[in-house]
Amino acid sequence: MRFLDIAIKDLYQIFKDWKPAIFLLAAPILFTLMFGFMFGGFSGPGGNAADDRLPVLIEYENETSLTESFISYLGTSDVIRVEKNMNGSNLETLKTAVDSEDYAAVILISEDFSQTIHQEGKVSLDLILDENSPAGITVKQAIQTAINHLQTAAQAASLVVKSYSEKVGFENPNESETLYDEAFNQSLSAWHNPPVTPLVTQTSIEGSEETSEENAFAQSLPGMMAQFAIAGLIGAAEIIVQERKSGALDRLSGTTVLPFEILAGHWLAMFAMIFLQFIILISFGQIFLRLNFFSAPWATLILSITSCAFVASLGLLIGILAKMPEQTAIYALIPMFVFSGLGGAWMPLEFVGETVQKASRFSPVSWIMTGYKGILLRGDGLQQIGLNVLILAGFSLLFFVPAAVIFYRNRT
Template sequence: MKFIDIALKDFYQLFKDWKPLIFLVIAPILFTLMFGFMFGGFSGPGSTDQRLPVIALSEEDTQLTETILAAFSQSQVIRLEMAGTDASLESLREAVADEDYAAVLILPAGFSQQIRDNGEVTLTAILDENSTAGISIQQEIITIANRMQTAANAATEAAALYTQQAETTDNAEMDAIYDDTFAIAMQAWESPPVTTLETQTAPNGSQQSGDENAFAQSLPGMMAQFAIAGLMGAAEIIIQERKSGALDRMMGMSVRRGAVLAGHWLAMFGMIFLQFIVLVTFGQLFLRLDFLASPLVTLALSVASCAFVASLGLLIGILAKMPEQSAIFALIPMFIFSGLGGAWVPLEILGESVQKIARFTPVYWIMTGFRDILLRGAGLINIWPSILALLGFTALFLVPAVLLFNKE
């Protein structure tokens, strides 16, 4: 069959030089590692504490200070650390200046009694008000201080009620009532009546994976991006074939146009499919990505992805008249599809309008399919929308390629 001979000829031309390996294997692996570690590596973006480091210097140890420090330790903005007993205020001030800490929180001696006597909460902190971190911490301190003031008001009312009802006033007991009421009021902020609940629903018939491996985002993205980038060399073969007159000679040998197209398409498909095999194997062995948990699903999605890329490459080879144009025609869709399709960053962190536009790019469906397989253990029934979408893009690029080639 002559289309197989044409495909083998293209394969030889593609791989007789080592340079295609840069776009097909080396670059995807390097960019996968780079983007993967940027977003958290093996443990995902939620594995490290991203809160701002604040060190607390407490010069007394009372129930009130314990309650206050506990409130700061629950903050979503501040990561609280306690200063040692030998720490001086000057050394902590230098630590903020050296950016070892974003701020110092100071609870001086007599702080608890001052709150009980005055009923007002005044917090002291050392921070850089002109820095982003300093502004964020200042806002968080104000928020927590307002909650503490509400708790102090409630504790003051409770102490006043005790004074009215008690026959004799016991200062120690009144302080204990104040501290207990303050603690109860602060605990109420930890479970407010209205809360925000975030859930992630896995497709029906699939299992939610607890392993937020960041490479589940970066590897499929780089597979898709560099599959398109690798079309530059493959499309150039078609251009050189026309320029050298090889196409006319094949037509003179009664080789059908359909066989020529099929041969070039098969060569591109095979090239990208080999790339997918290498990168999937790399992810399985070295990046803890369980592609083989659903081998048939991974295979079906890979075939649909390679079919789309091969069809795009065929169209590029027919549209381009010069070798330089093949690079332009390959890089433009690569950047557009990859950027909008979520190959570089998760679409969840982008705007809603971008997420809607992304659905009209083939890379979005490649990313969605592979992420569902790797993170949610999706089966074939869950992946079929991605496969159908990619087959639709295959037809979208293949049909014009056939029509344009037959007109030449």
């Protein structure tokens, strides 16, 4: 049980100063909140309903009943938030506004907009947006749908005027225009109650299907837990380097303590430190972010254990490879950036190309992420995350074995 003494000594060294502990907890929480809120965490379960619709500026030249109807119809969109401006800016200024992302798009309504609708039943718009950005794609689809509705309304209004003209006849042109506007507005508002509506569902944690609710923290918390677990190795791995540099390791080797006990002790200390970090962060997520880790407690526990085992093994290798204390920083930061970036800790991997998605399989962080996201979003249990657990255990061995080999070789 001497490896336990070594582990306790390491833990004492790690935690005797409160500053690293603060970092191990404060940094992932701060980054979790930051990324989570930015990805829409405010509108997640229990969050307040902040208006996170994409801002779209409507620039128009003259105000008619049709432009007003169109603008107010766009204003009811779930996707875009409309701001209007009359004859305010030139094209370059508006392009700059979209380029600098003040607006997701700018709709330019020309002077003959109403006349074209009225006479030809067609809607023609200039739209400033970036077609290659997610915001641009979303806004374009929303505006395209609104245009289709607008053209339908124009068609209905024309048919009403035509039918009325044939059957009854108008006494003056104003009467015709009033009827057109009435039919146009009624047709446009009919789209608020369409005959077919979408229902978005997903598998809920209980296994029943219910209306989809997104929780952006389900992406950000596991990502930051994994990233800062690796970053936390800088201090922990340094203990091994200091032990070797100070000669304490040589003295330890002169005792009856087995090399394996030394290795196991250091590994256990790092494991315990990271596991404690995981427990606190998971509890934080469960209590404050409404992430239901405890829906599958055994799956969460086993996944956490294998995740921490991988990070601890990586830390052991770093500690053994580093010759100087400051080298631990570089040796920890490289895998932190590589594994986190590749593993989807910063942003969902669906945003990147297929090559990256395939390459992400080589990052242990990717397996940590998919495991926790499966538990949180799909209610996965032990059976579903079995592969993640096995692969993370494999990564643990992948880092532990070379660490042990180098350690034994150096000792002999």
